[in-house]
Amino acid sequence: MVLASLCPRGHANPPDLGQCVRCGHALLGDLRQVPRPVLVTLALSSGEQVPVAGDVVVGRAPQPPAGADAHLVALVSVPSATHLVSRSHLIFTTAEWNVFVQDLGSSNGTVLARPGHAAVLLPPYVPTPLLVGDLLDVGDGVTIHVEAPR
Structure with a gap:
């Protein structure tokens, strides 16, 4: 609420x-x-559209975080032929009207590209606020564009 x-x-x-x-x-x-x-929609490079109103875990074989109610976490699988994308690579969380992304200690990291700024490698386990227009690169050709809700 x-x-x-x-x-x-x-x-x-x-x-x-x-x-x-x-x-x-x-x-x-x-x-x-x-x-x-729904606060934002995640547009995956696969063409999938994922609405975010709560926790979303993305990875090649994602699992809910330890202690989380599995029924309240959306799990989004992405392809990774060379396994550059970790099983549970990153999590999107919400607080009030804000959306955050957190790299879950992935092997190859997550790059955040924000229009008008230099791309940055997200530090592991640090929630980072997201804005509409942000682009996340998780490796192996998998990108996630943060869009306005549909």
């Missing part, structure tokens, strides 16, 4: 905005707790 401001069409928005991010209508100023909406 997240605290949200609703527009006249019922779209949930972060409470600090003045207009709806989906339809542009003025927000009503009425705050309420709502189920977290």
Whole structure:
């Protein structure tokens, strides 16, 4: 659940905005707790589209993190013929209205390319905030583009 401001069409928005991010209508100023909406869509180089409203683990044979409720974690398998992509390579997490990515100590790392900035290798086990437009390269030709929710 997240605290949200609703527009006249019922779209949930972060409470600090003045207009709806989906339809542009003025927000009503009425705050309420709502189920977290999809915050971003992950566009994989395979063509798969993955909505993110909770935890998502990506890898060649992904597993939920230790102690996590397996029913609450989306597992996304990606091809890796040369095994450059680790079994559980990275995890996407949410907090309030933000999305984070964390490399799970993968063998070959994860590169984050953000428009207007130099590409960086993500440090392992450090949550990094994501923005729409970011591109993640996990190796073996597998990329993940962070897009606005659909």
